Amino acid sequence: MDTFWPQVSEWLFGERAFAVLRALLLVLAGFVLAKFVSSSALRLFGRQMSQHHLILLKRLLFYTTLGLFLVSALRELGFKLSVLLGAAGILTVAVGFASQTSASNIISGLFLLGERPFSVGDVVKIDNTMGEVLSIDLLSVKLKTYDNLFVRIPNETLIKSEVTTLTRFPIRRFDLQIGVAYKEDIPHVNEVLLQVADSNPLCLEEPAPAIIIQGFGESSINIQLSVWAARSNFLALKNSIYIDTKAAFDQAGIEIPYPHRTIYAGSQSDPIAVRVTRGASPEQEADLS
Amino acid sequence: MQTQSAFTPWWGDFSLDIGDTMHWHFGALELSLQRLRSEWQVRSRTIAGLPEEGRQVSMNPEASPLSHYSRLERCICHSSSRHFRLLPVLADRAVVTRPSTPVHLPRGEKVTLYVSSPLWIRAVVCATAEWSLEMPVIVPSDTWFGASTYDGELCYAARTGARLYLDDIAPRAHRALTQVSIHNKGDDTLLLERLKLPVPFLSLYATENGVLWTESLSIVREQDMSTATLQIQRSPPDTVGAVMLISPARVHMEKGIFVRALNAMFG
Numbered sequence: 001m002d003t004f005w006p007q008v009s010e011w012l013f014g015e016r017a018f019a020v021l022r023a024l025l026l027v028l029a030g031f032v033l034a035k036f037v038s039s040s041a042l043r044l045f046g047r048q049m050s051q052h053h054l055i056l057l058k059r060l061l062f063y064t065t066l067g068l069f070l071v072s073a074l075r076e077l078g079f080k081l082s083v084l085l086g087a088a089g090i091l092t093v094a095v096g097f098a099s100q101t102s103a104s105n106i107i108s109g110l111f112l113l114g115e116r117p118f119s120v121g122d123v124v125k126i127d128n129t130m131g132e133v134l135s136i137d138l139l140s141v142k143l144k145t146y147d148n149l150f151v152r153i154p155n156e157t158l159i160k161s162e163v164t165t166l167t168r169f170p171i172r173r174f175d176l177q178i179g180v181a182y183k184e185d186i187p188h189v190n191e192v193l194l195q196v197a198d199s200n201p202l203c204l205e206e207p208a209p210a211i212i213i214q215g216f217g218e219s220s221i222n223i224q225l226s227v228w229a230a231r232s233n234f235l236a237l238k239n240s241i242y243i244d245t246k247a248a249f250d251q252a253g254i255e256i257p258y259p260h261r262t263i264y265a266g267s268q269s270d271p272i273a274v275r276v277t278r279g280a281s282p283e284q285e286a287d288l289s
Numbered sequence: 290m291q292t293q294s295a296f297t298p299w300w301g302d303f304s305l306d307i308g309d310t311m312h313w314h315f316g317a318l319e320l321s322l323q324r325l326r327s328e329w330q331v332r333s334r335t336i337a338g339l340p341e342e343g344r345q346v347s348m349n350p351e352a353s354p355l356s357h358y359s360r361l362e363r364c365i366c367h368s369s370s371r372h373f374r375l376l377p378v379l380a381d382r383a384v385v386t387r388p389s390t391p392v393h394l395p396r397g398e399k400v401t402l403y404v405s406s407p408l409w410i411r412a413v414v415c416a417t418a419e420w421s422l423e424m425p426v427i428v429p430s431d432t433w434f435g436a437s438t439y440d441g442e443l444c445y446a447a448r449t450g451a452r453l454y455l456d457d458i459a460p461r462a463h464r465a466l467t468q469v470s471i472h473n474k475g476d477d478t479l480l481l482e483r484l485k486l487p488v489p490f491l492s493l494y495a496t497e498n499g500v501l502w503t504e505s506l507s508i509v510r511e512q513d514m515s516t517a518t519l520q521i522q523r524s525p526p527d528t529v530g531a532v533m534l535i536s537p538a539r540v541h542m543e544k545g546i547f548v549r550a551l552n553a554m555f556g
Binding site: 171207233 | 385428429430431432433434438439441443446483
């Protein structure tokens with residue numbers, strides 16, 4: 001009991017207590033300063049930088065500032081930095097062996113940051129997943145799909161996969177594939193298709209709409225109408241061009257054929273017998289067949 | 290200077306009593322404004338297949354029933370003021386125009402072109418909040434103006450081409466005219482295929498006979514041949530007579546001079 005109070009008193013008012021207090025104050029000040037610095041960077045560079053770069057800069061400033069204050073706090077508590085760093089090195093090797101996948105994801109993440117194939121807010125297609133990029137993190141990229149699902153894709157997968165960024169360029173091309181009957185006059189069909197493109201205000205005048213004859217199909221002559229639209233109007237253009245083309249073909253009497261089948265019984269067989277009747281009722285036709 | 294038809298000004302301040310409606314035809318656009326006790330209703334629709342000669346501006350025409358309008362915008366005002374304003378404004382993007390056939394401009398030569406640009410109608414209602422609504426008289430086609438499909442600018446395509454003579458442009462009360470003079474100071478011939486008008490930087494002026502003009506533009510292709518200087522003059526050409534400012538430019542520019550790469554102006 002005699003030694004207890006002096007010990008408590010030394011803990012509370014001694015040098016060590018002040019060191020702990022100073023360390024706590026340093027961590028607190030570091031946290032506040034890191035928040036302030038990162039928010040100020042947002043305000044300062046908000047207009048010049050993309051959202052993706054802003055998030056990166058904010059995180060970098062926050063963790064660097066906080067890290068410096070944490071190191072100072074540890075020094076206040078009497079830890080030697082060189083020993084800590086040495087221990088951290090050994091720990092890194094051990095953790096690295098134990099978590100190869102995570103390390104691979106982190107390194108892939110760094111490559112992604114450098115290469116910058118997309119930014120936060122872009123719409124991307126990765127394998128069969130299409131969605132808006134919510135965040136690009138150290139281990140993974142988070143997407144929100146159009147049916148409102150949250151998808152996490154590891155950075156390692158991204159590095160190995162084909163990634164399509166749909167919102168990179170301001171304009172996009174839409175290819176309308178359509179087949180017309182063999183009896184149709186192809187130059188006339190082309191004229192009608194170009195008129196459809198010309199009268200649609202969403203369809204860009206330049207780059208000019210183009211028509212490509214894809215070839216003779218099984219039942220139709222296949223044609224491709226390629227039109228361009230502003231990225232934001234792409235879906236509206238896609239819908240309207242289908243509607244307009246159908247209406248224009250109906251008006252011009254251009255046939256979009258169903259698949260045709262010609263049945264051939266072979267040279268050694270008799271032809272398939274066909275009887276044509278006029279004015280027969282459906283029941284009589286059924287009897288005849 | 291060629292003559293232009295006279296039009297009755299259709300813009301300005303109007304007033305409506307509660308429950309009353311006013312109708313306009315702006316070419317193929319039909320517009321109606323209705324004032325209710327604490328609400329303004331702005332209806333519009335586009336009349337398909339209207340012949341070109343029928344595309345004029347008329348106020349209080351034989352109006353379609355309100356249910357026929359395809360678009361409706363509502364603005365709630367606690368006590369709606371009886372006054373509202375209707376204004377013509379220019380497009381919010383640059384307009385790309387082209388001569389009916391490409392024109393060659395040999396070195397040292399000057400040419401003056403006349404361009405007709407589409408207009409938007411701005412209805413300003415609810416005096417306390419200054420709520421406004423804009424709609425194009427004719428929705429112009431989009432077009433891309435740039436060196437490649439990834440480097441350029443989204444613009445509107447002018448349906449009527451640039452003309453050498455003002456009389457070749459059909460008079461329309463719902464379009465604005467711009468005089469563009471081009472001077473080729475380069476060492477070779479300049480081929481004029483397309484021309485981008487920086488419409489958001491232009492203001493609208495009305496002449497005494499109700500024709501809408503923008504400031505004149507003067508473009509000089511510099512001797513280095515890779516750049517062109519575009520200067521926005523202070524007013525429409527003097528030959529149109531006295532003018533009055535109707536609506537200021539959407540984007541204010543201090544000096545009124547652009548120096549751009551040649552292909553950023555002529556495509």
